[in-house]
Amino acid sequence: MASIHSDVAIVGGGIAGLCLSVLLQRKGIEYFLVTREMQQKVMALAETLPPSALAMIQQLGLREVFEESALEKTLGYHSLWGSSQVQDVNFYFHHPYNYGLKLDKQLLLKKLESCLDSHRIVQCKDWSWEEENRCIRVNSAQKPFDLYGQIFVDATGRKKALLRKLGIGSTVHDQQIAFSCHLPRIRHPKIKHGVFTEVFKGGWGIVSSLDQRTNVMTLYAEKGSPQSLKMREYDHWQTLLSETQILQAFLAGEVWSPVFVSAANSICSNEIAGSNWLALGDAAIAFDPLSSHGITNAVYTAWQAAEAIEERLVSDSDVALGVYSEKLRKIFGAYLATRLILFGKRLILGG
Numbered sequence: 001m002a003s004i005h006s007d008v009a010i011v012g013g014g015i016a017g018l019c020l021s022v023l024l025q026r027k028g029i030e031y032f033l034v035t036r037e038m039q040q041k042v043m044a045l046a047e048t049l050p051p052s053a054l055a056m057i058q059q060l061g062l063r064e065v066f067e068e069s070a071l072e073k074t075l076g077y078h079s080l081w082g083s084s085q086v087q088d089v090n091f092y093f094h095h096p097y098n099y100g101l102k103l104d105k106q107l108l109l110k111k112l113e114s115c116l117d118s119h120r121i122v123q124c125k126d127w128s129w130e131e132e133n134r135c136i137r138v139n140s141a142q143k144p145f146d147l148y149g150q151i152f153v154d155a156t157g158r159k160k161a162l163l164r165k166l167g168i169g170s171t172v173h174d175q176q177i178a179f180s181c182h183l184p185r186i187r188h189p190k191i192k193h194g195v196f197t198e199v200f201k202g203g204w205g206i207v208s209s210l211d212q213r214t215n216v217m218t219l220y221a222e223k224g225s226p227q228s229l230k231m232r233e234y235d236h237w238q239t240l241l242s243e244t245q246i247l248q249a250f251l252a253g254e255v256w257s258p259v260f261v262s263a264a265n266s267i268c269s270n271e272i273a274g275s276n277w278l279a280l281g282d283a284a285i286a287f288d289p290l291s292s293h294g295i296t297n298a299v300y301t302a303w304q305a306a307e308a309i310e311e312r313l314v315s316d317s318d319v320a321l322g323v324y325s326e327k328l329r330k331i332f333g334a335y336l337a338t339r340l341i342l343f344g345k346r347l348i349l350g351g
Contacts, residue, residue, distance in 0.1 A: 001137075002145040006032040006120075007313055009136055009149030011127065011162050015105070015295060016281030017155030018112035019302035023060065025116060027310055032147055033121045034138055043180060043260040046208035046216045047103050048074060048195065053296040054097040060303055065115065069108035070101040071211060077195035080245055081204070081342070086190055102194065102209070103295065129165035134276075150276060151309055157282040158263050168271050173336060175223040176288050178264035179231040182257040183207075185215045186250050197290070198247040200240065202227035206289070207250045215250060218289070220264055234259055264288050266339065268332050272325040273308075275318050280305045285332040290342065293335070301328065 008024055010017050013035030024031045049057075049066065057063045075098070076090035091098050113121065124140045136147040154162035160170065188196075194209035203221035210216050219237065221228040230236040234255045241248040267286045269279050278284075280301035287293040304324055311320035 002143060003135075003148060004032060004145055005148045006030045007149065008032070008151050008153060008309060009147050010034065010153040010155055011136065012153075012155030012157065012281075012283070013109070013113070013121070013123075014155060014157055014281065014298065015108065015112070016157070016283075016298035016302050017153070018109060018116070019060075019062070019299050020153065020155065020280060020305055021120070022062070022112060022115050023302060023306035024309065025120075026061075027306065029306075029310060029313065031120060032149070033116070034127055034136065034147065035121065035123050036127075037123045037125055037141075042106065043257060044182075044210060044216075045105065045180060045218075046071075046194075046210045047105055047295055048077075048208070048292055049101040049103055049295050050292050051091045051094040051097040051100050053299065054101070056296070056303070057299060060299070062299070065111045066101060066103065066108065069104050069111055071104050072102045072194070072209075073099040074102050074194055075099055076193045077197065078191050078193055079196065080198040080247075086246065088193070090193070129162065150313060152277040153305065153309075154277070154279040154283040155281055158267070158286055160269065160279070160283045162277070163269055163271075163279055163283060166274075166277065168269060170267050170269050173266040173268070174288070176220055176263075176265045177223050177228060178218050178220050178262050178289065179228075180216060180218040180260045180262070181234055181255055182210065183215045183217055183250065183252045184254055184256065185209060185211075185213055186252060188246060188249050190246065196246065196250075198244050200244045200247065203231075203240075204290075205241065205244075205247050207247065214256065217250060220288070220290075232259055232261065266336065268329070272328050273321040275321075278305055278308070278321055278324060285328050285335075287332075287335055288339070290339075304328075 007030040010033045021031055021033050057066050079087045122140050124138050127136050127138045130137050138145055197206045205219045207215050207217045219231050269284055272279055272284045281298040308320040308324035
């Protein structure tokens, strides 16, 4: 069996894994990135990077990559959450950036990958964790090999593929799931921004413009609830949204995609880092989409992980990884407190 040795072995080629690879490469730290071959087409979602994150990606030298991957700039959002009146949250006075970015995630992934040395990336059908040898066995299209690293990184998102193989569990704080589909773009006279959120009985929904022709609508509910069982079929959406003030106006007779179901719960790994491994992005801490933290979390944790890995390799001490873990736990704790307040407001309105 062939072997590859690297300072850092990363599993997962999403935004978190790619950003970490870019940052390690700039530091001159050897890395090797393992990604799974794409087995099915991924549904395009209208994902937003808020202006608060632009300063961070500027500091990391990634702003150009993100700007080039943007479908458009966004100047704010509207919501009916905790209020009977439409709230206009604009970015006009946010400094130093007064806009956010609507991202083409697949284009962003390609651009981040193009920043990397191609020989440090491998697509594989599958991989396994070899506990006895403490390595990753990669089943690549060319030939299988064992990947050894001083530090292993789980960047597989909510799948937590490496953490599961290491026997590390997670604490789940809710059972929220998301139901998304593409619809023809409809413009509402009261909604000037490209994002709108509204609460309804048993759930909440968001509509976001993907491009000039397409909206993405996503409905959220607790797994197993009566609402969630109906959300799987678009034919039920008109009834589910019948009492909403505005959200129902974005429904169309024609649906441009099947309803895509995905996890959208709040979850934190019981261990975020160990003596020779760490998790980042959604594999470490995952938020529900209301927070708009998804991509920001991927980039921020990649940044902090790169700093911790550099210190760990230089000092051969676990302190930096422990600090990294504690930092993410504090962030997640603050998020849970904010989420409790937001969902408390939803319940006041009968959501």
